[in-house]
Amino acid sequence: MDVDVLLDKDLDVQLDSLREKLFLADKEATELRSELQLLEKQPVLSYECAEYVNEAAFNSFLMHALAFNSFLMHALVKLRNFQFIACCNGK
Numbered sequence: 001m002d003v004d005v006l007l008d009k010d011l012d013v014q015l016d017s018l019r020e021k022l023f024l025a026d027k028e029a030t031e032l033r034s035e036l037q038l039l040e041k042q043p044v045l046s047y048e049c050a051e052y053v054n055e056a057a058f059n060s061f062l063m064h065a066l067a068f069n070s071f072l073m074h075a076l077v078k079l080r081n082f083q084f085i086a087c088c089n090g091k
Contacts, residue, residue, distance in 0.1 A: 018067065
């Protein structure tokens with residue numbers, strides 16, 4: 001089987017996994033924002049509680065964004081290595 005096809009399939013699987021994680025992170029962030037809005041409507045401790053929920057939503061989003069960035073860097077390294085090997089084999 002062609003190395004390009006295997007590399008593409010591996011990257012597609014990883015991209016699908018990351019898309020699912022980002023979807024779940026967005027869903028979680030949406031739920032946390034809804035909870036935040038409810039907390040903001042409550043008096044007394046609502047501001048402090050809302051801050052905690054907001055921080056949790058941001059941290060969740062940040063964690064998934066960093067994972068996606070890590071995947072992209074890994075994919076770039078794989079592509080560069082593949083291009084180097086292809087270049088060397090072409091000589």
